Amino acid sequence: MVMADANNISTNGNGNGNGNHYAVHVRSVTKTFGTGDATIHALREVQFDAREGELLMIVGPSGCGKTTLLSVIAGTLGFDSGEVDVFGSPLHSLSKGDITDFRAKNIGFIFQQFHLIPTLTNAENVSVPLLINGMKRAIAEKRAHELLEVVGLKGRGNHLPSQLSGGQQQRVAIARAMVHDPKLIICDEPTSALDKENGAKIMELLSSIARAPGRCVIVVTHDPRIYHFADRMTEMEDGRVARVHAAPENL
Numbered sequence: 001m002v003m004a005d006a007n008n009i010s011t012n013g014n015g016n017g018n019g020n021h022y023a024v025h026v027r028s029v030t031k032t033f034g035t036g037d038a039t040i041h042a043l044r045e046v047q048f049d050a051r052e053g054e055l056l057m058i059v060g061p062s063g064c065g066k067t068t069l070l071s072v073i074a075g076t077l078g079f080d081s082g083e084v085d086v087f088g089s090p091l092h093s094l095s096k097g098d099i100t101d102f103r104a105k106n107i108g109f110i111f112q113q114f115h116l117i118p119t120l121t122n123a124e125n126v127s128v129p130l131l132i133n134g135m136k137r138a139i140a141e142k143r144a145h146e147l148l149e150v151v152g153l154k155g156r157g158n159h160l161p162s163q164l165s166g167g168q169q170q171r172v173a174i175a176r177a178m179v180h181d182p183k184l185i186i187c188d189e190p191t192s193a194l195d196k197e198n199g200a201k202i203m204e205l206l207s208s209i210a211r212a213p214g215r216c217v218i219v220v221t222h223d224p225r226i227y228h229f230a231d232r233m234t235e236m237e238d239g240r241v242a243r244v245h246a247a248p249e250n251l
């Protein structure tokens with residue numbers, strides 16, 4: 001196992017220098033919930049980066065701040081202090097409207113709890129990011145049906161999420177996160193409801209997306225069966241990045 005100092009990983013050649021190779025660069029980000037004695041320090045001066053062309057995993061115990069960090073990177077959660085750049089866009093200095101536009105075009109998010117819209121069919125759920133970006137409904141739904149086939153759900157596009165198993169719903173959420181071809185896909189436990197075979201298929205798909213030019217995939221997971229898909233692994237503990245593993249296959 002190779003470990004790098006979490007604050008010093010830009011020195012191994014791919015971090016900065018000429019041009020910006022960071023997909024995500026988080027500097028000293030702090031996020032608290034609540035006030036006074038009830039204050040919860042979800043993120044404590046977090047230093048984190050993810051690079052173009054990599055699939056980066058984040059691991060750590062329940063409550064250590066993984067989902068909070070993903071939400072900050074996705075621009076869905078504000079933070080108290082620090083800086084967050086995503087593909088060169090400084091989220092800490094953009095307006096809420098600009099962050100929403102940026103997210104719609106550039107980020108796909110697979111939520112821990114899927115967040116499918118129960119009254120829409122699976123294909124309609126998948127086409128939402130395309131409709132937000134102005135695509136015509138018929139074209140968007142055709143694309144959605146194609147992607148549902150890619151994730152192993154051929155013929156289920158006209159069903160409702162409630163007619164699917166948990167693992168199948170998770171795959172609808174995965175299709176929705178990638179349908180608009182975002183630069184950054186952020187996944188909160190994307191294989192938690194999947195068996196080994198389907199989990200591996202999804203990870204192969206995410207790996208191939210991560211390696212396309214100018215892309216990046218960040219995966220939070222508790223699932224050791226998929227660790228070998230990571231290019232690097234960031235370990236969080238108690239609101240901090242504790243370690244970065246450069247060779248997660250040895251974990």
Ligand SMILES: Nc1ncnc2c1ncn2[C@@H]1O[C@H](COP(=O)(O)OP(=O)(O)OP(=O)(O)O)[C@@H](O)[C@H]1O
Pocket residue numbers: 033034040041042060061062063064065066067068069112
């Ligand atoms: N909206 C909120 N209000 C108050 N506290 C919160 C809120 N969201 C998260 N927290 C707290 O912040 C800390 C980090 O939570 P977070 O959801 O980021 O953990 P996690 O690492 O994703 O855990 P898990 O592996 O269980 O999903 C926890 O102590 C949690 O209780």
Ligand SMILES: [Mg+2]
Pocket residue numbers: 066067068112188
């Ligand atoms: Mg979480």
